[in-house]
Amino acid sequence: MLTIGCHLSNSKGYVNMCKEALSIDANTFQFFTRNPRGGQAKAIDPEDAARCREMMAEHQFGKILAHAPYTLNPCAEKQYVREFTWNTMADDLVRMESTPGNLYNFHPGSHVGQGIEKGIELITACLNDILKPEQTTTVLLETMSGKGSEVGGRFEEIAAIIQGSELGDHLGVCLDTCHVYDAGYDIVQNLDGVLEEFDKVIGLERLKAIHINDSKNPFQSHKDRHEKIGEGSIGIEAFSRIINHPALRNLPFFLETPNELDGYGDEIRRLRGLYV
Numbered sequence: 001m002l003t004i005g006c007h008l009s010n011s012k013g014y015v016n017m018c019k020e021a022l023s024i025d026a027n028t029f030q031f032f033t034r035n036p037r038g039g040q041a042k043a044i045d046p047e048d049a050a051r052c053r054e055m056m057a058e059h060q061f062g063k064i065l066a067h068a069p070y071t072l073n074p075c076a077e078k079q080y081v082r083e084f085t086w087n088t089m090a091d092d093l094v095r096m097e098s099t100p101g102n103l104y105n106f107h108p109g110s111h112v113g114q115g116i117e118k119g120i121e122l123i124t125a126c127l128n129d130i131l132k133p134e135q136t137t138t139v140l141l142e143t144m145s146g147k148g149s150e151v152g153g154r155f156e157e158i159a160a161i162i163q164g165s166e167l168g169d170h171l172g173v174c175l176d177t178c179h180v181y182d183a184g185y186d187i188v189q190n191l192d193g194v195l196e197e198f199d200k201v202i203g204l205e206r207l208k209a210i211h212i213n214d215s216k217n218p219f220q221s222h223k224d225r226h227e228k229i230g231e232g233s234i235g236i237e238a239f240s241r242i243i244n245h246p247a248l249r250n251l252p253f254f255l256e257t258p259n260e261l262d263g264y265g266d267e268i269r270r271l272r273g274l275y276v
């Protein structure tokens with residue numbers, strides 16, 4: 001069975017997200033841990049979280065994916081920005097323990113002119129600061145398109161961060177199809193080659209989730225604009241190969257395409273139909 005879901009709003013809590021997921025035949029979902037622009041998080045209702053865990057078990061959900069606010073920057077130049085980011089992520093990881101054993105995804109960040117090595121050093125320091133041996137959540141670095149001074153557009157950068165981290169057992173990678181295609185990894189013409197490269201540089205055992213998005217822009221554009229499945233430069237045939245690939249087919253897939261709930265439902269139905 002294909003494990004697939006989409007990004008949902010968490011403004012009405014976990015049970016509501018489970019219900020929305022079920023209404024579109026999803027068996028997982030992604031959500032922001034708090035307002036995507038950062039700031040104060042709403043307290044987690046333990047009953048809501050407990051009921052969500054029950055519903056997930058009852059309906060055989062795959063792991064769910066919490067996404068850190070995208071305005072955070074673990075490798076910011078300004079110390080107060082870094083501190084805010086690290087504190088927010090540490091707080092997110094405490095909150096994640098109300099739904100134990102799931103996934104937390106973050107953007108490695110932008111080095112804003114400090115250089116890629118400094119960026120990698122700061123991101124590694126962030127992880128060494130926030131990861132705790134007893135946590136049950138796996139923290140995922142998202143592959144990025146390499147726009148501006150983004151870190152994580154190359155597999156080597158992600159590998160360096162993981163290798164520098166003391167608690168690497170708690171780390172994995174979320175591969176975003178739009179981002180890697182925009183970054184110059186040709187998952188349309190050479191999916192096997194890209195996955196071999198991923199395996200050689202990072203290790204496929206680190207790959208824990210897929211963001212499944214088409215791209216509004218051509219190969220290697222370094223742009224990061226998501227498109228609906230089959231309507232962008234990646235195309236439906238490539239997605240059929242992606243969801244069925246032996247190295248990927250058992251991972252959870254998360255749609256972050258420009259859709260409302262019913263549009264996500266259509267994409268899930270279509271992708272389920274292509275899963276063999």
Ligand code: FE
Pocket residue numbers: 067107142
């Ligand atoms: Fe993301």
Ligand code: FE
Pocket residue numbers: 142176211256
């Ligand atoms: Fe993504």
Ligand code: ZN
Pocket residue numbers: 176178179224225226
């Ligand atoms: Zn994106």
